[in-house]
Amino acid sequence: MIFQSVKMAWHAVIANKMRTFLTMLGIIIGVAALIVLVSIADGATTSVTDQISDMGSSYLTVSITDDKENPLRLKEMQEFEDLEEIEAAAPVSHTSVTAKSGYTSGSMSLVGTTGSYARIMDLKLSSGRFLKNADVENNSNVVVLTGDTAVELLGRRDVEGESISLDGRSFLVVGILDDEDTSSASGMMAGGDSSGTTVSLEGYIPYSTMTRIADNILDITQFYASAVQEDTLESAEAELTEKLLERFREDEDAFSVVDRSEIMEAMESVTDTMSLMLGGIAAISLLVGGIGIMNIMLVSVTERTREIGIRKAIGAGRGTIMLQFLIEALLVSMMGCIAGIGASWGILRIADRIMGESMSFTMSVEVMWIAVIFSGFIGVVFGLYPANKAAGKKPIEALRYSG
Amino acid sequence: MIELKDVCKTYYIGDEIVYALDHASMEISEGEFVSIVGPSGSGKSTMMNIIGCLDTADEGEYILDGISIEDYSERELAKIRNKKIGFIFQNFNLLPKLTAEENVELPLIYQKIPHSERKTRVKQALERVELSHRMRHCPTELSGGQQQRVAIARALVTEPSLFLADEPTGNLDSRTGEEIMTLFHELHETGNTIVLITHDNHVADEAERKIFIRDGRVSEVTV
Numbered sequence: 001m002i003f004q005s006v007k008m009a010w011h012a013v014i015a016n017k018m019r020t021f022l023t024m025l026g027i028i029i030g031v032a033a034l035i036v037l038v039s040i041a042d043g044a045t046t047s048v049t050d051q052i053s054d055m056g057s058s059y060l061t062v063s064i065t066d067d068k069e070n071p072l073r074l075k076e077m078q079e080f081e082d083l084e085e086i087e088a089a090a091p092v093s094h095t096s097v098t099a100k101s102g103y104t105s106g107s108m109s110l111v112g113t114t115g116s117y118a119r120i121m122d123l124k125l126s127s128g129r130f131l132k133n134a135d136v137e138n139n140s141n142v143v144v145l146t147g148d149t150a151v152e153l154l155g156r157r158d159v160e161g162e163s164i165s166l167d168g169r170s171f172l173v174v175g176i177l178d179d180e181d182t183s184s185a186s187g188m189m190a191g192g193d194s195s196g197t198t199v200s201l202e203g204y205i206p207y208s209t210m211t212r213i214a215d216n217i218l219d220i221t222q223f224y225a226s227a228v229q230e231d232t233l234e235s236a237e238a239e240l241t242e243k244l245l246e247r248f249r250e251d252e253d254a255f256s257v258v259d260r261s262e263i264m265e266a267m268e269s270v271t272d273t274m275s276l277m278l279g280g281i282a283a284i285s286l287l288v289g290g291i292g293i294m295n296i297m298l299v300s301v302t303e304r305t306r307e308i309g310i311r312k313a314i315g316a317g318r319g320t321i322m323l324q325f326l327i328e329a330l331l332v333s334m335m336g337c338i339a340g341i342g343a344s345w346g347i348l349r350i351a352d353r354i355m356g357e358s359m360s361f362t363m364s365v366e367v368m369w370i371a372v373i374f375s376g377f378i379g380v381v382f383g384l385y386p387a388n389k390a391a392g393k394k395p396i397e398a399l400r401y402s403g
Numbered sequence: 404m405i406e407l408k409d410v411c412k413t414y415y416i417g418d419e420i421v422y423a424l425d426h427a428s429m430e431i432s433e434g435e436f437v438s439i440v441g442p443s444g445s446g447k448s449t450m451m452n453i454i455g456c457l458d459t460a461d462e463g464e465y466i467l468d469g470i471s472i473e474d475y476s477e478r479e480l481a482k483i484r485n486k487k488i489g490f491i492f493q494n495f496n497l498l499p500k501l502t503a504e505e506n507v508e509l510p511l512i513y514q515k516i517p518h519s520e521r522k523t524r525v526k527q528a529l530e531r532v533e534l535s536h537r538m539r540h541c542p543t544e545l546s547g548g549q550q551q552r553v554a555i556a557r558a559l560v561t562e563p564s565l566f567l568a569d570e571p572t573g574n575l576d577s578r579t580g581e582e583i584m585t586l587f588h589e590l591h592e593t594g595n596t597i598v599l600i601t602h603d604n605h606v607a608d609e610a611e612r613k614i615f616i617r618d619g620r621v622s623e624v625t626v
Contacts, residue, residue, distance in 0.1 A: 004512050309496075313490050315561075317482065318478055318481070320481075396452050399457075
């Protein structure tokens with residue numbers, strides 16, 4: 001019976017191709033808009049979150065804003081590292097110096113830290129060693145360079161044991177970082193692509209040395225801490241916060257602990273809202289398409305009054321007629337939906353090609369199903385009234401109708 | 404097997420009550436070929452609608468095949484029309500977009516009869532009206548006589564208790580009209596009940612019995 005109804009509906013739908021197409025157009029545009037907009041929003045989200053997670057997300061950033069006349073000392077770092085959930089804690093300070101070597105000179109951004117920094121950031125060395133506690137204790141003039149910086153300053157990578165001058169002081173190069181990791185080296189939102197054309201000079205020196213060469217850096221105002229395991233970051237954050245509260249006399253405003261994954265979560269919720277909004281706008285156009293279906297179905301019911309009369313005279317019941325028109329509306333909306341999915345696939349392919357590698361747009365299967373379900377829903381809802389109108393026609397009057 | 408007892412059907416025109424059928428009573432037994440004759444406006448169509456279960460009477464009783472057709476829901480009436488009544492209309496009332504075969508098949512689809520059985524029954528029905536060679540043609544590609552024969556095939560495919568023909572020759576020339584009447588006689592001879600509604604005395608004469616209807620009253624019954 002259903003098969004017969006679908007067959008009948010199919011006949012009716014293809015009997016008026018142009019009209020069917022125009023009716024479908026509303027649904028096609030609605031579905032295509034829904035899928036394309038949500039997929040683009042998803043693509044943008046993925047691209048942004050990828051960039052954030054590239055910078056490494058599994059560590060906590062602690063900023064001290066008010067030291068209560070009792071600033072954090074370097075040796076207190078060990079106390080944080082002794083916490084159960086904390087694997088490593090490293091102070092961080094930034095400054096900019098002029099770097100000179102026999103060949104060239106340039107502005108270099110320096111990070112003052114301790115040996116724990118390499119563990120937190122998961123840095124890899126291509127040669128030499130990273131900073132050691134002894135370097136920090138002795139205020140040694142040693143520096144660890146990124147691979148690119150070594151090439152830029154000294155013309156080659158293998159420069160362990162050479163000396164460079166930073167703001168006039170001579171520093172011994174003790175280690176060279178593996179370049180794969182340098183994008184995270186500068187720590188903050190460099191958006192870093194180390195393979196870019198301009199090489200930014202970067203190096204790491206002991207924190208204690210840093211306090212000597214830079215005038216404005218004395219106490220620890222920022223440090224990074226990593227958790228024992230990535231998935232225990234939250235409990236690590238809780239423990240660290242507790243410890244800091246104790247340290248700063250229960251003043252919550254004296255410091256802030258930021259989990260990078262929290263930033264990501266916030267980012268995601270923003271983009272989720274954006275997809276929802278775009279999807280909502282597209283859904284409205286789908287709704288308009290549904291009204292188009294209802295409109296045409298009403299015309300069709302009137303036009304086919306006689307047909308309805310004949311069908312009723314030879315024994316079609318109310319339900320049968322209703323089903324026939326409902327399936328017709330559903331067929332139009334589902335055909336529109338499939339065409340819309342096809343169209344959005346094409347549009348996304350083109351968008352993907354235009355945007356190149358910076359963003360990738362793939363059709364989200366989830367959104368596709370939402371579109372299918374929503375179109376079906378619209379077909380039924382907007383088909384219901386015309387179908388009911390058709391089914392309610394009295395056979396004698398319908399037979400007498402001359403349209 | 405068809406029995407009408409004091410059947411009334413009234414309409415309001417303004418405040419005035421108009422009787423389309425005024426206490427009409429008649430009986431038609433199984434296997435009879437009866438014509439109902441009357442001028443236009445006499446209540447013939449109302450009579451046909453009631454006999455054909457397209458409408459229900461306001462008063463009185465209508466018994467078809469021992470079932471009293473009263474207070475039936477629309478859905479049940481549709482079922483009765485489907486199984487017991489074969490309609491043949493003046494203007495054929497075929498679905499223009501369907502082929503002859505599909506038109507004949509339609510009432511069987513509504514009876515939910517399986518595909519293979521439908522096909523054989525449709526074929527037999529079309530053979531009976533000598534149209535099996537044109538079964539894939541649409542009504543617009545057929546002559547008036549052929550269209551009416553398709554309509555007759557559609558009526559007989561369900562093996563109804565009653566053939567109800569409303570001016571079946573009204574839109575046909577006299578020669579094709581005669582062909583159709585011959586077909587009715589053949590149907591009658593094989594034991595079918597036929598009720599022919601017409602205003603044309605000449606056509607009505609073909610039946611075994613004539614029932615006259617005027618101003619809503621069954622005024623005269625000749626045997």
